[in-house]
Amino acid sequence: MPRKEPFSSAWGLGELSSAEHRLCEAFRWGSRVDLRTGNPEKDDPQQGGKWSNARRVRAEVIAALLLSEPEAAPGRVPAVRLTGARVTGALSLAYAEVRFLLSLRECWFEQPICLDEATTRTVDLTGSVIPRLDANDTQLEGHLVLRRCRANSVALTDARIAGQLNFSGATLTNPGGTALNADGLIVGGDMFCDAGFHAEGETCLLDAHITNTLSFNGARLTNPGGTALTADRLIVERSMFCQEGFHAEGEIRLLGARISGDLTLTGARLTNPGGSALNADRLTVGGSMFCQEGFHAEGEIRLLGARITSQLSFIGARLTNPGGSALNADRLTVEGSMFCQEGFHAEGEIRLLDARITGPLSFIGARLTNPGGTALNADRLTVEGSMFCQEGFHAEGEIRLLGARITSQLNFIGARLTNPGRRALSAGRLIVGENMFCRGGFQAVGQIDLLGAKITGQLSFDGARLINPDRTALDCEGVEAGSLRLSAGFTAKGKVDLSGARVGTLHDDPKCWPEDLDLNELVYDDLEPDEPARKRLKWLGQRRKRYRAQPYEQLAAYYRRQGHDEEARRVLLAKYRHYRASRPWYARIFGYLLDGIVGYGYRPGRAALWMLALLAAGSIFFAHHRPEPLKADEHPHYHPVLYTADVLLPIIDLGQEGAFKHQGLAQWVVSAMIVLGWLFATAVVAGVTRVLTRN
Known part of the structure; x- marks a missing residue:
């Protein structure tokens, strides 16, 4: 028979059940009351609505204990510790000041829990099933533990948690609504939404501040067609982890967020087809950002104006947004290296306009696919190291490097660029501090445009194969280079334009001369190999229809510098004969006479x-x-x-x-x-x- 207690009388609670009586007795001692049967199936909190009255505890009893002034047992600290209870009624501690720990593990709640604007110690709801938890503007001077908890939604707007916030393994289900609303949240320790955490509906962390680590490892955020995670202006003073099977259906927003440590999305999958999979414009990462080793995004990755202090890695990643931008990182700053290699595959445009990489930028073995469009748009890109697009690199679509600046090497060795009938590489006004290699099996289907580029060292197309029939295959008009190599099996199906170029040494091979070659205003100091004039005159005459004097004068000047005056005269004689051939028949008569005489x-x-x-x-x-x-x-x-x-x-x-x-x-x-x-x-x-x- 239940007994009536003085405690219950004082609070108007009526008779206490056996379970409630045990809880009241244990409260003074800070002991745990366990109402479970020991049968896992019968103790499952999801079936808590069917539990017998023997496990029933009224929410008002719990509230009364927490708000009471008990006389603690000697040497003990009062606390509410309850496991396996069916809690009936609404547990409301709004605006209250709670001085004791509240631990309600694996319980089933009939109605929502309200802690709005309360001041509490640690709250532990591990494994419990709750319709809703409201803790807006709450001050928790301890931890909030919701491990394996199941709730329709949790509201923590402007809450202050001095310790840890733990959602490990929790499930929040509010399809089409907000599953977790933690805008303005401040956590003094770590925040864990990992180990199987699942949110159906939007997770909001706008302006939240996490003092230590934020972990979404193994989490699943589901809000198809909407925003899965809204964390604009989020501050994490250590690292943020979204790996180990992390999966988001819907947009991940980190606009203006600041992560002091690393941001890790290794192996993560982000799904938002036709929209933004990751929207992290103006993101600041104090360490490295890892989107690698199985990372897969369906939708646009946005890093406009983002700043990564160490490295940015997309090693082995796959970005899919056909017809749109797979990676939009205009004005990105990486104060270290950027890796898009070793199986990296992007379907859609990669944008790095005005981006700045202080270390190397690597696309080794990468595949960029955007047929008929731009595969890599990196106009005005600055790389304060080398840029590697080699060893299996393949781009379907245009590569744009207009006005880009590469401090060290630009390497396309063995690369394949495909954009038939259009520009395969647009790199006008490109500046390369050392060498640019397009050799060793390099192949381009489409035009290579290097108009006005400046290559301090060697520009090599040795062994390259350029294909753009009836159009310009290689446009080096106005190029400045320490040396230019067009030998070792170089072939071009299409025009090669070297007009106005200035090179220190031109390395070529008579066997590799293209059928259509424009050498007008080409200036060079040396030629390799040192061929006789009769061979070089064939070089000057490759499909030459219009008369130009400069190529002959340049070649003659070269022979004079080499001390070959007779070869120089032979070249200049050929110049006048070419000029004569370009004149009307009646104007050629005196030319023939002058040629024959002297x-x-x-x-x-x-x-x-x-x-x-x-x-x-x-x-x-x-x-x-x-x-x-x-x-x-x-x-x-x-x-x-x-x-x-x-x-x-x-x-x-x-x-x-x-x-x-x-x-x-x-x-x-x-x-x-x-x-x-x-x-x-x-x-x-x-x-x-x-x-x-x-x-």
């Missing part, structure tokens, strides 16, 4: 030979056609050779031509020789003048 001044010896030939022919002719003296009694002795020389050589007077006269055919021959003499003499003078001027 080789445009680069073969002045030819005119002398012509003069000697005419001198010999004239001497023979005039030996058989003696002229009549003008004055029979006053003339020099006639000499055919001197007479011919006097006719041929302008200005010079040997006294022969003026003393004799011819009639008929001989007179016509004399006239022709005078004209030819002037022509050849003029050509010789012009040729000698050009040689002297050049020297």
Whole structure:
């Protein structure tokens, strides 16, 4: 038979049940009352509504104990410790000041628990089933333990928890609503939402402040089409973990959040197709951020303006957002390394516009897939180290590095870039502090655009295969490089444009010269190998339709620097012949004549030979056609050779031509020789003048 106690009378509680009596007795001693049967099936709190009255404890009894002024047992601290009870009625401690520990483990609650604006010690609800827990503006001078707890929702808005907040293994079920509302929450210790924690509905941590670690390891947050975790401006003074099977259906929001330690999403799966899987614009991470080793995101990863103090790792990650941005990290700052390698695969655009990486940026073995669009958009990217896109790197879509700056190397060795009919690589105004390698099996289907790029060291396309038929395959217009290599099996199906480029040394191979090559305004100091002019002239003439003087003059200047003056003259002669070929037919006549006589001044010896030939022919002719003296009694002795020389050589007077006269055919021959003499003499003078001027 239940007994009526003075305690119950004072509080108007009526008769106490046996379980309530035991609880009151144990309270003074701080002892635990365990009402379980020992049968796991019968003790399951989810079946607590069916428990017998022997396990029934009224919520008002618990509240009365916590608000009482008991006389503690000697050497003991009063506390409510109850396990396996069916708690009926509403447990309301709103605005109350509770000085004792409250531990209600594996209990079943008929109505919500309210701790709004209360001041309490530790509250332990491990394994219990609760319709709802409201603890808004609560001050907990201890821990809040909700391990394995089941509730429709928990509200901790602006709550202050001095110790630990533990949701390990808990299940919060409020589909379409808010499962956990902890906006403005302050936790003085760690916050655990791990070990199987499951929230159906939104989890809110807006402006929350976690002094130690925040763990979602192994958690599952479910709010399809909505926000699974809202943690804008969250502050975690140590590390935040979302790994070991962490899965979120819905958006994860960390806008403006600050994590002092590491942010780890290793092996996590984020699912929000067509939306943002992770929205962490302006995120600050004081350590490293790991999204690796099985990390998979369906939806956009946003890190706009984020700042990572150490490394950012997407090693082995898979980002899926076809037709959109797989990773949007414009203005990202990583004060260390960034790794997107070893199985990294992105379906959708990777954006790193205006991003800054102080260490290396690695896409080794990565695959970027955005056919017909931009696979990597990294205009104005700054990498204060090397950038690696090699060893199996494959991009379907455009790679953009316009205005990017790579302090050390840019490596595309063995890479494959595919964007048919469009630009495979757009890197105009790119700056590379050391070398840029596109060799060793490098292949590009689409245009490689390096317009105005500056490569301090070597720009190598040795062994590369460029495919962009009937269009430009390689555009190096205005490029500046320490050296340019187009050899060792280099092939280009499409135009190669080197116009306006400036390189220290040009390494090429006659076997690798493309059919369509533009060398206009190309400037180089050295050529390797040192081929003879006859081979280099074929190089200059590759599909050249329009006449350009500079390529010939540049090649001639190179041969002069090497001391090969004859080769230089051969090149300049070819220049004039090319110019002549570009003129109308009637304008070519004098060119042919000048070429035949003195080789445009680069073969002045030819005119002398012509003069000697005419001198010999004239001497023979005039030996058989003696002229009549003008004055029979006053003339020099006639000499055919001197007479011919006097006719041929302008200005010079040997006294022969003026003393004799011819009639008929001989007179016509004399006239022709005078004209030819002037022509050849003029050509010789012009040729000698050009040689002297050049020297």
